[in-house]
Amino acid sequence: MDGIINVQYPESLANSLRLKGKEFEQEIKVSSLVKLYELGKVSSGLAAKVLGISRVEFLELLSDYKVSVFSVTDAEELRKDIKNA
Numbered sequence: 001m002d003g004i005i006n007v008q009y010p011e012s013l014a015n016s017l018r019l020k021g022k023e024f025e026q027e028i029k030v031s032s033l034v035k036l037y038e039l040g041k042v043s044s045g046l047a048a049k050v051l052g053i054s055r056v057e058f059l060e061l062l063s064d065y066k067v068s069v070f071s072v073t074d075a076e077e078l079r080k081d082i083k084n085a
Helices: 011-016 020-037 044-049 055-065 072-084
Strands: none
Touching: 020 055, 044 055, 044 072
C-alpha cells in the first residue's frame, strides 16, 4: 500500500518557482527525498526507487541541489584512506 501526503501551500509558492501542478508536486517530492538523503535518513537506493529512477540518476540529481554524494563520515573515511595509501 502506498501512502499519500497532502500538503497545503499558497499558490504563490508554486508560482515563485514557475511550476504548475504535477511539476510542482514532483519538485516537492524530489527535494524532500534529497534532503532526507542529505540527513542520512534514507539511502540513495531507496530515494531512487521512490522517484522511479536509477540510483546513478539520483546521485547525479544531487548536484542540482548542491548535495554531496559523500556524507561527512564518508569524507572522513576518504581522508583516512588517502593518508594510508
